[in-house]
Amino acid sequence: MSTAETATSRPPVALTRLLEKLDLSPLDNQAHADKATAAFRELLNNAREIFDDAYRNGWEIRELVQGRAYVIDHIIQAAWGVFDWHASDEISLLAVGGYGRGELHPHSDIDLLLLMRKDVTKENRESIGQFFTMLWDINLEIGQSVRTIKQCRSEALKDITVATSLMESRTLVGPGSLRDEMIATTQDNKVWPDPEFFTAKRDEQIARHDKYYDIDYALEPNVKTSPGGLRDIQTVAWIAKRHFNADSLDELVAPGFLTENEFSQLREGENLLWRLRYGLHLLSKRKEDRLLFDKQRDLAAIFGLEDDDKSLAIEKLMQQYYRAVATLRELNDLLLQHFEEAILRAGEKTEISKINNRFQIRNSYIEACNDQIFNRFPFALIEVFVLMAQNPDIQGVRASTIRLIREHRELIDDDFRHDIRNTTLFMELLRSPHNLTAQLRRMARYGILGRYLPEFGAITGKMQHDLFHIYTVDAHTLQVVENMRRFRLPEAEENFPIAAHIANKLPKIELLYIAGLYHDIAKGRGGDHSQLGMDDAVNFCERHHLSSWDAKLVSWLVGKHLLMSMTAQRRDISDPEVIHDFALQVGDKLHLDYLYALTVADINATNPTLWNAWRASLLRQLYLSTKKELRRGLENPIDRADRIKDKQESALTKLSDKGVDRDAVLAIWQNTDDEYFVRESVANIVWHTESIDEHNRNNPDQETLVLVQDTTDSLAEGATHIFIYTINRSHLFASSAAAMEQLGLNIHDARIFTSAKNYCMNTYSVLNSDGEALGDNPDRIAEIKSLLCEYLAEPSAHLRVPRKRQPRKLKHFGQQIEIDLINKDEQDFSILEVNGIDQPGLLAAIGKVFAEQDIQLLNARIATLGERVEDLFYVTDENDQAITEPDKIEVLKKTLMEELTT
Numbered sequence: 037m038s039t040a041e042t043a044t045s046r047p048p049v050a051l052t053r054l055l056e057k058l059d060l061s062p063l064d065n066q067a068h069a070d071k072a073t074a075a076f077r078e079l080l081n082n083a084r085e086i087f088d089d090a091y092r093n094g095w096e097i098r099e100l101v102q103g104r105a106y107v108i109d110h111i112i113q114a115a116w117g118v119f120d121w122h123a124s125d126e127i128s129l130l131a132v133g134g135y136g137r138g139e140l141h142p143h144s145d146i147d148l149l150l151l152m153r154k155d156v157t158k159e160n161r162e163s164i165g166q167f168f169t170m171l172w173d174i175n176l177e178i179g180q181s182v183r184t185i186k187q188c189r190s191e192a193l194k195d196i197t198v199a200t201s202l203m204e205s206r207t208l209v210g211p212g213s214l215r216d217e218m219i220a221t222t223q224d225n226k227v228w229p230d231p232e233f234f235t236a237k238r239d240e241q242i243a244r245h246d247k248y249y250d251i252d253y254a255l256e257p258n259v260k261t262s263p264g265g266l267r268d269i270q271t272v273a274w275i276a277k278r279h280f281n282a283d284s285l286d287e288l289v290a291p292g293f294l295t296e297n298e299f300s301q302l303r304e305g306e307n308l309l310w311r312l313r314y315g316l317h318l319l320s321k322r323k324e325d326r327l328l329f330d331k332q333r334d335l336a337a338i339f340g341l342e343d344d345d346k347s348l349a350i351e352k353l354m355q356q357y358y359r360a361v362a363t364l365r366e367l368n369d370l371l372l373q374h375f376e377e378a379i380l381r382a383g384e385k386t387e388i389s390k391i392n393n394r395f396q397i398r399n400s401y402i403e404a405c406n407d408q409i410f411n412r413f414p415f416a417l418i419e420v421f422v423l424m425a426q427n428p429d430i431q432g433v434r435a436s437t438i439r440l441i442r443e444h445r446e447l448i449d450d451d452f453r454h455d456i457r458n459t460t461l462f463m464e465l466l467r468s469p470h471n472l473t474a475q476l477r478r479m480a481r482y483g484i485l486g487r488y489l490p491e492f493g494a495i496t497g498k499m500q501h502d503l504f505h506i507y508t509v510d511a512h513t514l515q516v517v518e519n520m521r522r523f524r525l526p527e528a529e530e531n532f533p534i535a536a537h538i539a540n541k542l543p544k545i546e547l548l549y550i551a552g553l554y555h556d557i558a559k560g561r562g563g564d565h566s567q568l569g570m571d572d573a574v575n576f577c578e579r580h581h582l583s584s585w586d587a588k589l590v591s592w593l594v595g596k597h598l599l600m601s602m603t604a605q606r607r608d609i610s611d612p613e614v615i616h617d618f619a620l621q622v623g624d625k626l627h628l629d630y631l632y633a634l635t636v637a638d639i640n641a642t643n644p645t646l647w648n649a650w651r652a653s654l655l656r657q658l659y660l661s662t663k664k665e666l667r668r669g670l671e672n673p674i675d676r677a678d679r680i681k682d683k684q685e686s687a688l689t690k691l692s693d694k695g696v697d698r699d700a701v702l703a704i705w706q707n708t709d710d711e712y713f714v715r716e717s718v719a720n721i722v723w724h725t726e727s728i729d730e731h732n733r734n735n736p737d738q739e740t741l742v743l744v745q746d747t748t749d750s751l752a753e754g755a756t757h758i759f760i761y762t763i764n765r766s767h768l769f770a771s772s773a774a775a776m777e778q779l780g781l782n783i784h785d786a787r788i789f790t791s792a793k794n795y796c797m798n799t800y801s802v803l804n805s806d807g808e809a810l811g812d813n814p815d816r817i818a819e820i821k822s823l824l825c826e827y828l829a830e831p832s833a834h835l836r837v838p839r840k841r842q843p844r845k846l847k848h849f850g851q852q853i854e855i856d857l858i859n860k861d862e863q864d865f866s867i868l869e870v871n872g873i874d875q876p877g878l879l880a881a882i883g884k885v886f887a888e889q890d891i892q893l894l895n896a897r898i899a900t901l902g903e904r905v906e907d908l909f910y911v912t913d914e915n916d917q918a919i920t921e922p923d924k925i926e927v928l929k930k931t932l933m934e935e936l937t938t
Contacts (some may be wrong), residue, residue, distance in 0.1 A: 128210030357499030770883025
C-alpha cells in the first residue's frame with residue numbers, strides 16, 4: 037500500500053483531546069476483512085458518539101466538521117489496506133466534492149473517486165468491488181466512481197458539476213502524481229475556460245435562487261441551497277480556485293478582493309451555517325438541510341437559547357440565521373461582481389459615461405467617481421439606487437462601490453432621515469418607472485433600507501409563526517410591493533385582470549407601494565399590528581412631505597389591509613347587507629380600488645398556494661358588488677375635503693409653473709362644484725383650467741369652449757378626450773351625444789358635471805368607429821369642434837340622429853338591456869341605471885328620451901367595459917325633483933327600452 041497523501045494527515049489541535057477518547061488500534065489490525073469490517077464499524081460508531089457529544093457541548097464547529105473528515109480518512113485508508121492491489125502505482129483513491137475539501141457533517145455524502153491511469157485490470161476488479169462493499173458494510177454513506185484520467189476529462193467537459201467536484205479532490209491513498217495529471221487535464225483552459233466557468237456557476241446560482249423566489253428569508257430555509265446558504269459560499273470559493281488558484285477564501289484578502297473584516301464575516305457566517313447543518317443531520321439521523329419548524333425548536337435548545345418576554349428561543353435562533361444570511365448575500369454580491377470584472381470584463385474596452393459629479397457608468401455598471409463621495413455627499417447613499425431605477429440600462433453596481441456603500445451606511449442617522457434631499461430622493465425612487473423592487477431589495481441587502489426606515493429594520497428577519505406565511509415579515513413585505521409592480525405589466529391582464537386594470541388607473545401608484553411597505557410594519561410589537569402600523573405610515577408620509585390626504589389614505593389602507601380578504605372569506609357576500617356594510621367602510625371607489633390591489637398583492641405574497649380560483653372569485657365578486665353599490669349612490673368619499681384640497685394644491689402648483697394667474701384660476705373654479713375635483717384627475721384639471729383661462733382672455737364673448745386632446749393618462753389610455761365648457765341649457769347632453777353619433781365617435785367614458793352656478797364641464801373619452809384614438813389629425817379635430825359648437829348653439833334642434841346598423845358580432849349577444857330607476861331617502865334626485873350590450877347611438881337615444889320627457893341631467897357616469905356598458909344618470913324631473921311618480925317612472929323605462937331595442 038502506498039503512503040497516504042491526505043489534506044488532514046494531522047488532526048486539528050483542539051481535536052487531539054477528542055481523539056484521545058477514541059481507540060484507533062483497529063486501524064492497525066487488517067489481517068482479515070470480516071474482522072476489519074466489524075472493528076471499523078465499531079470505531080465509526082464510537083467516533084460518531086464522541087463527535088456528537090462534543091457538538092452538544094459547544095465544541096468549535098470547524099474542528100468537528102474537519103475532524104470527522106480526518107477520522108473517515110484514516111478508516112478508509114485502513115480499509116484500503118485490507119485488500120491486495122495490482123500495479124498500485126497506477127491507481128489512487130481520491131476524496132472529491134465536500135469531502136475533498138476536508139469537510140464532513142454527520143450524514144454528508146462521502147464522495148470517492150478511484151482514479152486510474154488505464155482501465156480497470158482484471159486483477160483489481162474484484163478488489164474494487166470488495167473494497168466499496170466493505171465501506172457500505174461499515175455504514176459509510178459513500179458515493180463512488182471509477183474513472184481513468186481520460187474519462188475524467190471527458191466527463192468534466194460534459195458536466196460542470198463533475199469538473200467542479202474534481203477540482204476539489206485530494207489524494208487519500210496512492211501516488212499523488214495521478215491526481216496532478218488529472219487536475220492538469222481537467223482544469224486546463226480548454227475544459228471550461230475561465231469566462232465560461234464563471235458564467236456557468238453564476239447562472240447556476242441564479243437558477244438555484246429562483247427556485248426560492250430569490251428570497252433570503254424563507255421561514256423554513258435550506259441552509260445549504262437557499263439564497264445566502266452554504267452553496268453561495270462554495271460558489272465563490274470554486275470561482276476563486278478556478279481562476280485565481282486560491283485554495284481558501286483568505287487568499288482573496290491580499291489581492292484586495294476581500295478585506296480582513298469581510299473575510300471574518302464570511303467565516304463567521306459559514307460557522308453558523310455549519311453548526312445548523314450539523315445539528316440538522318444529528319437530529320434527523322439522515323442528511324437533512326432544511327430548517328423545518330420542529331428542528332428549529334430543537335436546535336434553539338441545543339444552542340442554549342430560551343424564551344423570554346420579548347421573543348421566543350426559536351425566533352432568536354432564526355434571527356441569528358437571517359442576519360448571517362444577509363451578510364453572506366452581501367459578500368456574495370460583492371465577490372461575484374469583483375470576479376465578473378476580473379474575469380469577464382478584464383479585456384473589455386472601457387467605456388465611461390458620467391451621470392453627474394458623483395456617479396458614472398463604467399461598461400454598464402454604476403460606480404462612485406471616487407472613494408470620498410459618500411463622505412462628502414451622504415445623500416448619494418439613496419441617490420445611487422434612484423439612478424439605477426431611472427436608467428434600466430444600468431446592469432448593476434461596481435464591486436468597489438458596493439464596498440463603499442457597506443462601509444458608509446453608518447452615516448444614515450436621524451438627521452439623514454429628515455434631510456429634504458434624502459426624503460425627496462426616496463420618493464423619486466418610489467415613483468420611478470423601472471426596477472423599483474430590485475432596488476428596494478438591493479437597498480435591503482446592502483443594509484441601507486433598514487437604516488433609512490428603522491421600522492423596516494425592526495422587522496428584518498422577523499418570523500411569522502402561522503400556517504400561511506412562508507416568508508419573514510420583511511421578505512413578505514418586499515414581495516407585496518413586487519406584486520404591485522407586476523400588476524402594471526401587460527401579462528398581468530390575464531392572471532389578475534381587475535388588479536391590472538386598477539393599477540394602471542390609480543392616480544398615485546406610489547401610495548399603494550407605501551401602503552405595501554407599511555401594512556405589516558408593526559408585527560411583533562404586541563397588539564393589533566394593523567392599528568399600530570397606521571402611526572408609522574402617517575409618520576412616513578409627514579417626513580416625506582406628502583399631503584394630508586395622501587397620509588390619510590395610506591394610513592387607512594394599513595389599518596384596513598385585512599378587511600377585504602376577511603369579508604370575502606368569512607362573510608356571506610351574497611347578502612346585500614354585507615355588501616352595504618362593506619361599502620360604508622370603504623366609502624368610495626378610489627379607496628375600494630386601492631384596497632383591492634393591496635389585498636391581492638398581499639395574499640399572493642403570503643404563500644403562492646393561497647391564491648386560487650376560489651379566492652380570486654370571492655374577491656372579484658366582493659369588488660364588483662361593492663362598486664355597483666357605490667355607483668348607485670352610496671359613495672361617500674373618505675376624507676373628501678382633504679382629497680379636494682390635495683388636487684387643488686397640486687393643480688395650482690402646475691398651473692403656476694405654466695404661468696397661469698392664481699386669481700384667474702380661482703375665479704374659474706368658482707363655477708365648479710366639489711364633485712368635479714373629486715372625480716377629475718389633476719392632469720385634466722390643469723388642462724381644463726389653463727384652456728378656459730386662455731378662452732376667457734381671447735374669446736370672452738363665446739359661451740362655449742370645445743377642446744380635443746389625445747391622452748394616455750390613467751383615465752382613458754389610448755383614447756381621445758373631448759372637453760365641453762359652457763353655460764347649462766336644456767338638452768345639452770342629448771345634442772352632444774347626437775353630434776358625436778353624427779361624427780362616428782364612440783363614447784367609452786364620460787364625466788358630466790353641472791355646477792350649482794349652472795356651468796357644465798363635461799369630458800368624453802371617445803374612439804373612432806375603428807376603435808382607435810383620433811391621433812394628430814387637424815382636419816378631423818376641426819370638424820369635431822365645428823359640429824359640436826353648431827349642435828350646442830341650438831340643442832333642441834339637434835336631437836334626432838339616424839340610428840346606425842348594429843355591428844354583426846353584437847347581434848349574437850342579444851339586446852339584454854337592463855333599466856332601473858333608484859330613489860334613496862333624503863336625495864332630491866334619482867339614479868337611472870342602464871346596463872347592457874353597447875350599440876351605436878345608445879347615448880344619443882337616451883339623450884333624446886330625456887329631452888322628450890323633460891328629464892334634467894345633473895350628472896352622469898358613463899363606462900364601457902368591453903362589449904358592455906354600465907351607465908348611471910343622476911336626473912330630476914322638470915321641477916328639479918326626484919322622479920317618484922310610478923306612472924312617470926313606468927313611462928320613462930318603457931320609452932327607453934323601446935328606443936334602445938328597436
